[in-house]
Amino acid sequence: MVGKKSGRALLREEGLARTDNNLDLTTWPVVNMINQKNYYTEFLKRDDQFLAYRAPAEEERNRMVREARDKDRALAQRTPTEGAAYLDEGTLDEAEAAITPREDYTSKLIVLHVGSQNLRIGLGSDALPKTVPMVIARKWKENESEEGGGEPSPKRLKVDGVVPAEAYPEKWFGEDFANQYQTMCSELRTRMRTNKRRVLPNSKELVINFNRRTPPDIISEHNDIDRIEWTELPLNSSKAPEYFTGQEALRIPETSSPRYKLFWPIHNGTFNESDYTNRNQLYHDISKIFEEAFRTQLGITKPKELANYKCVFIIPDLYERIYVTTMLDILIRDLGVGKVCLQQESLSATFGAGYSSACVVDIGAQKTSICCVDEGMCIEESRINLKMGGSDVTETFIKMMLFDHFPYSDMNLKRRYDFLLAEELKQKHCSMDEGYVTVQTLEFHLRAFGQDTRRYQFKTYDETMLAPMGFFKPSIFDHSSKLEDRRKVVPRSVDLYDGAPNDPVSTAQVAVIEAAGGKSATVNGTQESTNSLAATSTPARSQQLNLLNRLNDMEGTPRSSVAGSPAPEGTPNPDRDTPGMGENDQPLVFRDPVLEKTKLAEERDKVLPIMPLDNAILESLAQGARGEDRKLRDFFGGIMLIGGGSKTPGLGAFLETRLRELRPFYGKEILVGPPPREFDPQVVIWKGGSVFGRLSSSGNDSWISKGEYDILGSRLLSNKCMFAW
Structure with a gap:
């Protein structure tokens, strides 16, 4: 009889015993159990964890601590003698006021407001800003x-390769x-007759005949009391x-030695490319203009x-965004300003005017x-940005006067003294009031370096209103050179992650570009012609735009067809020969x-955003009201004209009449x-920036400091701007 075996022996004999050779069963990494106490976090979930919010709070806290220490030190230094038990309240107030004065912000x-033609600059304590031409003259x-063979501006067109003689200025501009000029003249005469205005039939002939036969009067320089102080250059040209920069650059003689060329870094509201x-070089010129303005206008001599x-x-x-x-x-980096705050023009205009809501129409030199x-x-x-402004009016005014045999036929806006003269003539004589459309005898003085002053007499009729x-x-404006070399020097801003263009575009601006490109727009799901776009897009009868269709139809680029081109005969068709495909x-x-x-974005850059001013205002109001009739009426009652171009007499009344003709349902509103309080329309935006900057720094989180900017750069703007960046 065999003895009974133990269980351990049976496992060993049967091969069922477990052996361990210390080898892992798999090479896959083992994930340990999560610690239940640490799996929840508040990282970047609170505002105080962002540098953009944390740094101003720390700065304010340090300021309060510093002021408290100064107060304690002042009290300790003014401790009474042993005979006095306490400081009276008046002495305490005097100590606080003497030792802890408030910072004079x-x-x-x-405050800086940069325009295409002028720079408005001033301190917050100034009542009005200083105006500096936004130009720099460099050795050239x-x-x-003299560039381009000395071709003048406005450009004279050639007939059979030759510019027509001075006796035929009506052929100079094509x-x-x-x-168009004759059509505008006829429309103005018709309008004036409708408004019971007297219209003489031979007014144009009187103007042309007078301008043809009136020679200038010569005034010697020592008899000219208003002679110009030209910029002096050293005799040694080296x-x-x-x-x-500034006014000195505009007063450099044309025949100076060495030669200087004017550069305007800002063109049509953006960089001049x-x-x-x-x-x-473009960035360097802007930096030099700012630096000289700080030195000459504000007295900041040390950087x-x-x-x-x-x-x-x-x-x-x-x-x-790149601007x-x-x-x-x-x-911040080139000039070393301590803190910078960004504010939009229209919002600044409402600050300056004291309005809570308004439709701001800013007519500048080269953009509206x-x-x-x-x-x-x-x-x-x-938001709408039109590439036209007061400089277009100046050029057109000169073209119209030259067309009517202006006695100074050699006027060239590329010359500095002619440019300043043209601006002076426009500001003095242009008006939108029909009462001033009469035959007028005017005069001006032409002052050029090294020449005697010439006094011209000329007559005008309707040019002062038609311009x-x-x-x-x-x-009627010349738009031929406004898109030249676009994106040649300064690239387009793109998204940091996917590389897509990220410049802001508004629905109203898309409508303007679409109308300027000659395409049709979708209004309430129906196709409308370009001429009736702005007239139908405003909700006069509570109309609302189909924004989805507009974005798809108007903003979208032409897509490639999904249907392929037909294949040559004899070529097998895989779609047709593949079983299971219909x-x-x-x-x-x-x-x-x-x-x-x-x-x-490239298609948009090829179209110049141009639209009649009244239609553009209606388009902006339509998008601003968002279909709410009450808000639309509020905006209609608060249209504010600002900018240098708005100073034309009678422009506001004429625009109001045009809007009432297009929107008779809102005639009373x-x-x-x-702007109110007899403000100069040119400085309202600057004044609003000054008002905004005077707000307490503790309640304003939009200041960008140099330390923050050195760490985060332009990424800081998404947290600092008061608008959607």
Whole structure:
């Protein structure tokens, strides 16, 4: 009888015993159990964890601690003697006032408003800003009037290769301009007869005959009491300064030795890429203009002093990101300004005028911006940027007068003294009041370097009104060079992650571009012609735009067809020969959204945004009201004209009449007016920036300091801007 075996022996004999050779069963990493106490976090979930919010709070806390220490030190230094038990209340107040004075924000606050033609600059304590021409003159081989073979501006067209003689100025600007000019003259005569105005039939002949036969009077220089002080240059040309800025640059003689050429860094509200071939040179010129303005206008002679100053920089409503980031980089890194705050033009205008809501129409030198402001915020979809302004009126005014045999037929806007003369004539004589459309005898003095003063007499009739009428008929303006070299020097701003264009675009601006491109728009789901776009898009009868269709139809680029081109005969068709695919089945087409956005942005850049001013205002109001009739009526009653171009007499009343003709349902509500309190329309935006900058720093989180900017750069703007960046 075999003895009974133990269980351990059976496992060993049967091979069922477990053996361990210390080898892992798998090479896959083992994930340990999560610690239940640490799996929840608040990282970047509170505002105080962001540098943009934390740094100002820490700065304010340090300021309060510093003021408390100064107060304690003042009290300790003024401790009474042993005979006095306490300080009376008056002595305590005097100590606090003497030792802890309040920081004077206004004397250390700079307000900058950059335009295409002028720079408005001043301190927060100033009542009005200083105006500096936004120009720099640099040493060059030839001046701007000698470039291109000395071709004048306005450009004279050649007939059979030759410019027509001075006896035929009506042929200088082509048949298109002549036809439009004659049409505008006929329309004005008809309008004046309708309004019971007296119209003489031979007014044009009187003007032309007088201008033809009136020679100038010569005045010697010592008899001219208003002679010009020209910019003096050293006799040794090698010691001449490398550049001049502001008014000094405009008063450099044309025949100076060495030659100087004028550069205007800002063109049509953005960077001037047609006169520059180097981006660094463009940025350097802007920096030099700012630096000289700080020195000459504000008395800041040492660059290190700018670290103690704050700056409110006013940007366009419909801005380009590369423009904003570049200007911010110039102010903080190149010039060393301590803190910078960004504010939009229309919002600043409402601050300056004291309005809570308004439709701001800013007519500048080379651009016109329209935006609806409601309760301290610019309505994004109502922003419009038109590339026309007062300089177009100046050029058209000169063309019309030359067309009518202006006695100074050699006028050239590329010459500095002629440019200043043309601006003076426009400001003095242009008007939108029909009562001034009569035959008038006027005069001006032509002062050129090294020449005797010439006194001209001339007559005008309707040119003074038809030139600013171009705001309502922009085809009379010359737009041929406004898109030259676009995106040649300064690239388009793109998204950091996917590389798609990220410049802001409003629905109203898309409508303007679509109308300027000659395409049809979708209104309430139906196709409308371009001429009736602005007239039908305003909700006069509570109409609302189909925004989805507009974005798809108007904003979208032409897509490639999903149906392929027909194959040659005899070529096998895989779709037809493949079993299981029907005749209507189409292959899938994969689209790149970044590529489509890039093409869309390129198509927009090819179209110049131009629209009659009244239609553009109606388009902006339609998007600003968002279909609410009450809000639309409020905006109609608060249309504010600002900017240098709005100073044309009678422009507000004429615009109000045009809007009432287009919107008779809102005739009583429509009101177009200048800024209140007899403000100069040119400085309202600057004044609003000054008011905004005076707010307490503790309640204003939009200041960008140099330390924050050095760490985060332009990424800081998404947390610092008061508008959607």
